[in-house]
Amino acid sequence: MKKIDKKRLFERLNNLIKDYVVYAPKGKDFGKIEDTSEIKRESINVRLSPKQVFLPQEEALFTFKQGDIKVPENNEKYILFGIRPCDAKAIALLDKNFDTKDFPDPYYIDRRKNSILIAEACIEPESTCFCTAFGSGPFESKDADALIIDRGDYYLIDGNEKALSLFDGLLEDDGGEKILELKKKAEDSIKSPVVEGIDKKLSSMIDDPIWDEVSRKCITCGACTYLCPTCYCFDIQDVGKDDKYMRERVWDSCMFTVYTLEASGHNPRKEKEKRMRQRVMHKFNYYPFLYDEYGCVGCGRCIKYCPVNVDIRKIITKIMEV
Amino acid sequence: MADKIVENIRKEAKRILEEKIVDIVIGFEKGTLPYTASPVFIENPDDVDKLIWNRYCHNNLAVYLRNFPDKKIGIIVKGCDSRSIVALMAEKQLTRENIYIIGVPCEGMLDKNKLLEEFGDNPPIEVKEEFLYPSCQYCEHKNPVIYDFLTGEPVQEKEEEPYPDVVEFEKKTLDERWKYFQEEASKCIRCYACRQACPMCYCEECFVDTNSPKWLDPGIDLPDLQVWHIIRAYHQAGRCVDCGACERACPMDIKILWLTRKLNKDVRDLFEFEIGIDPEKVPPLGTFSLYDKEEFLI
């Protein structure tokens, strides 16, 4: 591990803004910054997650006008500064879905391959955090290019060559500082539900009455899925704006009634229990089936921002009790 | 007093379930976060002890009434929620006989975000008026307007002008008002939590969801966001009960209540109409009169 002076790190980051698009916590949300003085945290984790960088809520796949079709090019390089370990893991999960052998998604991959993820350890996790349930943790470094740990005037930093080279000349010896205790304290403060085996269990629960029970209070909005760092559903629509016509990709959510509405008028998931089941199944059964990992990283956003306090931890616990 | 209300709620819920007056009771249970209560659905009389009442029971439970078309429903309501029931009756969305209303005189709900900011996770003992949600600060129907059972003594109603915020806002210049609206609308992520939380947004198909015709493009271009906000609000003119459930549901903390409140005030001033008082009176948007005021026409 190395040590880096905060002031000097921010100066360097400011210089890097010339060559990179830099995203960082900006108050409540995560967003693009023009200057490091905009970096500000209002809560442990940001509300709008970093997925917006690689999967923006709205993007043109191509524009067209009188037979002339243009695919937008993107050669930007990105630095995502100060994301949390759970969100770094969420990006690793998005990679599995978009950077596949059979159907690589060029739009996602173009942005993602030119990105550097700098995660910041959570010294004091929030009461809604449960990342430890999924083999990750508040000091997990494996999904980011670098992990920084806030020590007041300086950060401790560890990472790969790609990330550390950004800070060439600024890295000092860490003087043998130990972080084990800090890490343990953060991990111990997290109360995670037990999830082991939930994927297998769910395989036989498609018709279980539990879905009606756990979805009753849900008002089927898109808050949980739009804020979720691993949810990636989108819709594709043709749009005309001014005299520009384009095929767009926009976020969509399985919690919406129209998500599965078919042209015939039939809707296989008209009832909200089926939609809640989809959301839970996707994260805890289909994802493990496809990619050998849970599709939830325990960031707690869906818990914090649900208007009616649907708590995914409670749903997990209920499933485990069946 | 809250304890007495909880006791009365539980007793009455148990009675109506046991006597099979209703099949299900919609109320609140303890939430999983600080300053949070959460909607709960009780079918077994032995489960009534889950029911609670406190200053965090802010959701408008009337939104769930349409979820149980074949059931007799018991519902616990504050003043605003009871007005939603009346409004839904006026629009023929509910049959009075199918619902049993347990009314709670309400002292106003406390703003979770303000409390978190001020007190962190340690709830204060005394709370001031300024910690109430905006809708509760202006509320002039704290007592349920319709009920089968009342859980406590009625509370004092406010007598002042109910729209002081709108009166203030109207004094701003057009540019200032437009700028404020743009700033708020620009934060929208179109999750539709506001729509879903509202008992009056019951359309089978919302205008934003139709694609033939397509009224609105998807995505978060500012003009699209503005159209969404304007039309949602307009569809609520004189139908909205000012409960504030929409604004509280918004994960992006967008101020939207002022828009519907402005329209409600206009409807009050132009048509002498207030929603959610008389189930026999149809809101102006749902009716037509040759004598409608048309001063805005030139």
Ligand code: SF4
């Ligand atoms: S945020 Fe809550 S109410 Fe909205 S869809 Fe998700 S679980 Fe349901």
Ligand code: SF4
């Ligand atoms: S499901 Fe909830 S806790 Fe899990 S990653 Fe998504 S928002 Fe975070």
Ligand code: SF4
């Ligand atoms: S949970 Fe729903 S919205 Fe999220 S990725 Fe899965 S299907 Fe899409």
Ligand code: SF4
């Ligand atoms: S628009 Fe908002 S304030 Fe009005 S009734 Fe609906 S939820 Fe309540």
Ligand code: SF4
């Ligand atoms: S709840 Fe808020 S973010 Fe969601 S659609 Fe309504 S105004 Fe927009």
